Amino acid sequence: AKALAIQTDKDNSQSLQDYATALTIAKGAVAALELEHRAGNATAEDVRKARDQLTAAEVMYQDALKDSIRMQEAKAQAEMADLSLAKAGLSVEMERAKGDAQRAKRMGDEAALTRALIKQKDIQIKMAELEVKMEHAKADAAIASAKARMAQLEAEGKLTEAERISIEAAIKVAKAQKELVKVREENIKLMKEERSEMIAGNGA
Numbered sequence: 001a002k003a004l005a006i007q008t009d010k011d012n013s014q015s016l017q018d019y020a021t022a023l024t025i026a027k028g029a030v031a032a033l034e035l036e037h038r039a040g041n042a043t044a045e046d047v048r049k050a051r052d053q054l055t056a057a058e059v060m061y062q063d064a065l066k067d068s069i070r071m072q073e074a075k076a077q078a079e080m081a082d083l084s085l086a087k088a089g090l091s092v093e094m095e096r097a098k099g100d101a102q103r104a105k106r107m108g109d110e111a112a113l114t115r116a117l118i119k120q121k122d123i124q125i126k127m128a129e130l131e132v133k134m135e136h137a138k139a140d141a142a143i144a145s146a147k148a149r150m151a152q153l154e155a156e157g158k159l160t161e162a163e164r165i166s167i168e169a170a171i172k173v174a175k176a177q178k179e180l181v182k183v184r185e186e187n188i189k190l191m192k193e194e195r196s197e198m199i200a201g202n203g204a
Helices: 002-009 013-038 045-108 110-156 161-201
Strands: none
Touching: 013 045, 045 110, 110 161
């Protein structure tokens, strides 16, 4: 029991598949020994030991699953933080480009104005691409979280039909969001075409 407690205190997220395999093997061993016991070919002690091993395997799998969920959430949060920081940086660049455009307009510098407007379009494209990444990341995180939640409930024997339907619905919603993002990706293509036209129209 002490050794089991030490193992569950560790980060077991990397070993999730190993623990899932061990759990499957332990379940099979119990089922097989119970049959052998009924046939008189195994003792009650054999079955008890196999069940103890199954319990240990269940505990380790559940712990690894929880570690995996925590790791997924941490990675998702870090990714969103990075994307938000990048978006903030682009917002600053946009304000500078707008300022450059205003100065060029006041001075009647058409060439500088064109460069500033093209710069704004570049930033708009980058921001749109970043927002698409953020939407994909949110949807992917939602899907991963829902699947992990289902696996956890299954491992704990608490997955009701209502829970399954609710989780599957959440996954479908997240997947639908990813499809909607594709529309925004098409809009980005149009923005890039507009930029090319701006450059061609001004001989840049």
